[in-house]
Amino acid sequence: MWGPIAFLLTGGQVNDFVPxxxxxxxxxxxxxxxxxxxxxxxxxxxxxxTTRQASYTIPPKANS
Numbered sequence: 683m684w685g686p687i688a689f690l691l692t693g694g695q696v697n698d699f700v701p702x703x704x705x706x707x708x709x710x711x712x713x714x715x716x717x718x719x720x721x722x723x724x725x726x727x728x729x730x731x732t733t734r735q736a737s738y739t740i741p742p743k744a745n746s
Contacts, residue, residue, distance in 0.1 A: 713736065
């Protein structure tokens with residue numbers, strides 16, 4: 683059985699982790715696995731996800 687699925691689309695110059703956290707706050711992500719693209723790899727969002735007992739797969743940025 684699948685749980686909730688949510689998608690977030692933002693403009694090119696938006697700091698993506700802010701609207702991502704706003705979106706995820708509406709879901710119970712406990713023991714979930716979050717998938718994201720490179721735009722979402724930041725210490726802020728990774729810490730936010732793990733403090734809610736969830737895990738993530740977000741590839742590193744090319745310049746990291």
